[in-house]
Amino acid sequence: MLNVHGGVPLNGTVQVRGAKNLVPKAMVASLLGDSPSTLRGVPAISDVEIVTGLLGLHGVRVTQGPDQGEPDGELVLDPADVEQGSIVDIDAHAGSSRIPILFCGPLLHRLGEAFIPDLGGCRIGDRPIDFHLEVLRKFGAIVDKTPGGIRLSAPQRLRGTKVKLPYPSVGATEQVLLTAVRAEGVTELRNAAIEPEIIDLVMVLQKMGASITVDPARVLRIEGVERLQGFVHRSLPDRNEAASWASAALATGGDITVAGARQQDMITFLNVFRQIGGEFDVLEDGIRFRHPGGELQSIVLETDVHPGFMTDWQQPLVVALTRASGMSIIHETVYENRFGFTDALRTMGAKIQVYRECLGGTPCRFGRRNFLHSAIVSGPSPLIAADFTVPDLRGGFSHIVAALAAEGTSHVSGIDVINRGYERFLDKLDGLGARTELVAST
Template identity: 75%
Template sequence: MSGLLTIEGGTPLNGEITVRGAKNFVSKAMVASLLGEEPSVLRNVPLIRDVDVVSDLLRLHGVTVDHERESGVIHLDPSNVESAHVADIDAHAGSSRIPILFCGPLLHRLGEAFIPDLGGCRIGDRPIDYHLEILRQFGAVVDKRTQGIHLSAPRGLHGARIELPYPSVGATEQTLLTAVRAAGLTELRNAAIEPEIMDLIAVLQKMGAIISVDTDRTVRIEGVARLGGFSHTSLADRIEAGSWASAALATQGDIFVRGATQPEMMTFLNTFRKVGGAFDVREDGIRFWHPGGELSSIVLETDVHPGFMTDWQQPLVVALTQATGLSIVHETVYENRFGFTEALRGMGAKIQIYRECLGGLQCRFGQRNFNHSAVVSGPTPLRAADIMVPDLRGGFSHLIAALTAQGTSRVSGIDIINRGYENFQVKLEALGARALVAA
């Protein structure tokens, strides 16, 4: 990580910014293009680092990628898919975990795949072993080597019956991308049903896949021998929209988020209103603002969709430091997601972290000795500090804290924020933030 942002806080964020396609969907749709034997077109693509990483990895495998960056349109032609060199994959993957999702499509197209050691944000346990076990159930042969993991399918891939112990987004994506061209029927129980997952299913159906989703989180996929291309417009990034909404609340500002949509954000909007924020849903976006007066403390529990998503939690916690009373936040998705609060405490926030499940039912982390609950006492004025970005969402939350605090803060490691927030520095400037970037 590199990059330094100097922020003079204490000024409300006011103005308009635009959000484009969802980080958690766009990269997966790009991977899905590998499954097709015809070109695909993806629109509303944001200018974020993850898109560049996937583009590079696709090119390494022979996919022609034409990214019209200003218009947000990507053309993907997988007609000449080929194996890539191990060293090249490792060099281009960096800290991204996306390569694990290349396995199913590459096994179908080439009969083999290779993945290097995988990185990602250090917010909790994201082992690839479960992904590999899913691939084994489809018939993949996994060979762990010094440089990484080699996979092959000497007898092809076949349908499987898979039941997830937890509705994991990554495991659901892995199953979908592998099952659509596997011979026979695949039944996935306890699947994730996030909006980004449903948009991926829509893309796969456009390509020729046969997928049904039941109300009990069961997904059935009838494998087909061939898939074509797709033409699709990505859904908006509900995480980025919620992050800017939290920034408006914490800084007592007023932000119109062009491109934000209501259906995917209904749970967030309810919570935003309970805290005391105001919003106005329009045809072309959502306006979020602090209406004045005191903010209210709340009890909040993150959960898989349709619950309050974990990626909304960190930015909102910054706003809760300005709410009156005790707020309780119970994190049930990632066990180590409260590491970002250490910097907030250094800025004057009163946040206590607990191993117990607080504010709701017992969760899977309750008996595993993880600090996964927080009590936030407010309102507390925040003071400027020097901060190191810990991860993507925590990093943006630190930006919000620095913008809220009185004085000048220095936030280092900001390059990681580019993984999921398009042109965030330009957007800060558009909202009147007093921020200066140093190389």
């Protein structure tokens, strides 16, 4: 349990390294190569530990490179002895991650078979794997569902195919890329995700010898090749972590420099940050975010796929909006259950009302499906300390920030989930002047 003493602005500098939404996927891509890969900028987060373990179970040797200090975080991944891992071991190791589904394409190419256990992950909405399986079938994989998971096989070489996504899903786009690069023939993917992390994965695969064209209108064309080599790559920085610390600066009335943050990946966020009343300076190697004093302004906001406002930016920003003057309207169009974290904020005194209706004009999949996916935040509303359990990664960060902005001492449990995406989270809080204490749960 974490005791959080509120009322202290966060001031100082934090370092962000490689993106959580790229690094584990690039690690999986190393399976496709015939030689070792070197990945730099790797953050010390639990998702990296999980994928390291899963790769080890499949015979990939993962070692730390010579440059482990910030910002390098180097890993060397050697896939020379790839083998099928034990079903029991895979199941035990992967319970808290949804990454194993992305192992399928590379393992089918290397071994002709793959196994996926039941998948976990943050409970923020419906993330069915049926579409992943449908895509793999299109490539020629045979899919057999078993009580403990799903077994896939490829008696012959996988073949290129045409895929049109009903929604530009990041996970589905990654699945197609990791499978198509060594499939026979050409694969065409329409309505693909084009997030910066996806483009970075394309760059990784291109370094390995893949032929990938990014056409206008969300179309990717991949010409399969017989063999790929290892890569040397530095991950793009984690824009989600950078935005989270920016929102923490606003919510607590602080001043935080995020070393490693990159303007080009955060243009949409920076516009909204300034619209609310925050100030920022783009530095040579980072961005400084600060609350300038005075009132923050309410906004109307809709999340969307890139280049829209990211859903992962929404939750920490809502905490800052409880401090803004007026009524803010937020329409979540990516994950249908992402407002569950507001229950704890209301307990702390926030004035937040959630709705099933679409409070915005962006096309939305949830308006007729009875999901609470819009919210109105009225402020400013002073927050008071409370006891709560964090629900998911971004929601958990948001709860900690709310506790830091609140009057009094909050008692927070379940903080381990935050380590999935925030490197040395408690150390960084301490470096920013936060008053927290980690105590044993009773």
